Each structure stands twice: as C-alpha cells, then as structure tokens.
Amino acid sequence: MDFSALNAWRRAASVLSVALGLGCTMPNGQFIDCEDTGCEVAEADTSATEGSGESEGEAGESTSESGEDSTSEDSSEDTGESSSEDTGESSSEDSESDDATEDSESSTGTEDPLGDDELLPDIAGCVGLDAIDAAGCAAEDGTIMVVDADGIDDEQTIACMRFSFSDNFEPAAPTQVELQLHSASLSTAASSSSGAVWVAEPFDALEPGGPELKEEAVATDQGFVDVDVDVNWPLPAELVEPGSSLHLCVVSEDTNNVQYWNLDGEIRPRLIVN
Incomplete structure (x- = not known):
C-alpha cells in the first residue's frame, strides 16, 4: 500500500475541514468567509428582516386602530340617528296626543261645561x-x-x-x-x-x-x-x-x-x- 498517497489525502482533508470551520452559510445558501467579513452581511440581512417585521407589525396596529376609530364613528352616527329618530317620533306622538286632547275638549264643550247635575x-x-x-x-x-x-x-x-x-x-x-x-x-x-x-x-x-x-x-x-x-x-x-x-x-x-x-x-x- 502506498502510505505517502494516503498521508497526502489526510492533509488535504484536514485543511478543508479548517476552512469550513472558519466560514458561515447565509440563509440563501451563499457561503461567506467569516475571516474576511466577520459575517456582517448575515447580521445586516437579519436586522433588515427584523425591521421589516416590526414595520409590518406597526402597520397592522395602525390599521387596527383606524378600524376601531371607524367603528366608533359609525356607532356614534348610528346612535345619533337612532336618538334623533326616537326623539322625533316621541315629539310627534306627544303632538298628536295634544291635538287629540284639544279635539276631545272642543267636542265636549269646554267653553260651556256641564255641572254634575x-x-x-x-x-x-x-x-x-x-x-x-x-x-x-x-x-x-x-x-x-x-x-x-x-x-x-x-x-x-x-x-x-x-x-x-x-x-x-x-x-x-x-x-x-x-x-x-x-x-x-x-x-x-x-x-x-x-x-x-x-x-x-x-x-x-x-x-x-x-x-x-x-x-x-x-x-x-x-x-x-x-x-x-x-x-x-x-x-x-x-x-x-x-x-x-x-x-x-x-x-x-x-x-x-x-x-x-x-x-x-x-x-x-x-x-x-x-
């Protein structure tokens, strides 16, 4: 057996292992040499991803608040309209009631009232x-x-x-x-x-x-x-x-x-x- 060839293969494998240990892999599959970049690109991308998530969350909260405000305004308008309608109907009924009372008094002769006898x-x-x-x-x-x-x-x-x-x-x-x-x-x-x-x-x-x-x-x-x-x-x-x-x-x-x-x-x- 040729021991010199085997030893050469082992040395190549050792070098490759060290090189792999000093690198990092990005989420997109790209290999980055950490000795040269310190994996700053990966951290920056991660920060951007987190920032995007926070922005989306704030946008969601804003949309939610806007929806609540709109619902509140709609509810207020409904309540106002209902109150206005109820008040108008009540006023009309009172007016009709007053008119009916006046007609009754007129028909019974309030200007010429009768005694009990x-x-x-x-x-x-x-x-x-x-x-x-x-x-x-x-x-x-x-x-x-x-x-x-x-x-x-x-x-x-x-x-x-x-x-x-x-x-x-x-x-x-x-x-x-x-x-x-x-x-x-x-x-x-x-x-x-x-x-x-x-x-x-x-x-x-x-x-x-x-x-x-x-x-x-x-x-x-x-x-x-x-x-x-x-x-x-x-x-x-x-x-x-x-x-x-x-x-x-x-x-x-x-x-x-x-x-x-x-x-x-x-x-x-x-x-x-x-």
Missing part, C-alpha cells in the same frame, strides 16, 4: 206649527231657536227638546228639576215674554207642524228676557224617570220673539236635576 238634550231646535221645518226656523247660521207667536211668515214657531235618561240615571228620585235656556247675545234676542214650557208627545225628529202638546203647560211664562241671560223654568220632579225620555217645548203667545241658543250655540240648553 246637568243633562244636555239629544234633540234641540225650533219648528213652525204649519210649514216651517227646523232648518227654516233656526237663525244665526242655525245656532238659534226662535220662539214667536207670528215670527216667520206670520207662522208661530216653538222650541222643542228631548232629554233621554239612562236606566241607572241619578238621582233616581229627584226633588228639584229645572229647564234652563240661554238667550242669544244678539240685540234681537230680548223679549217681553220667555214662553211657557209644555210636555210634548214623544218625537225622534222635529217636523213641520211640531209635536203634539199635552193638555196644559208644566211651567209658566217667566216674563221679560234680556240679551245673553239664563232663563230657568222649575218643572215637576216626577217628570224625570230613569230609562225614559222627556219631551219639552217652549211656546210663546207674544209676537215679540225671544231667541235662545240651541245645541250648536254658545251656551246649550240643559236640564238641571237635583
């Missing part, structure tokens, strides 16, 4: 004893009942009302009953005669000719009536019966007419029951 008629108007109907008898845009012995075309006109009592009407056995009418606030409303009160046969509407009257008046003429005043006629208490209706007419024999408000007038007819 007062009852409005469900029919009230005037009619001629021959051919004049209720519309032709009413004066001042249909708000006035004219009571006159020869008021319209020499035809007598009377004022009639129907009061209806429920089955549980109170008081069931009254001790005092009055019919109250109010004269109109027109200069022509005054008269030397108020008219007398008669009980009439039942009626559901006022027709020309008027309802048939009972035999005699239940309340006499109260005399002179001024403009814009209450006129009261005391009535027999037994006329009020729960579950029934009371039909009354005011009749005057005076040719100087008297004018009273009807249900569409400023102060409505009423029955006062105690």
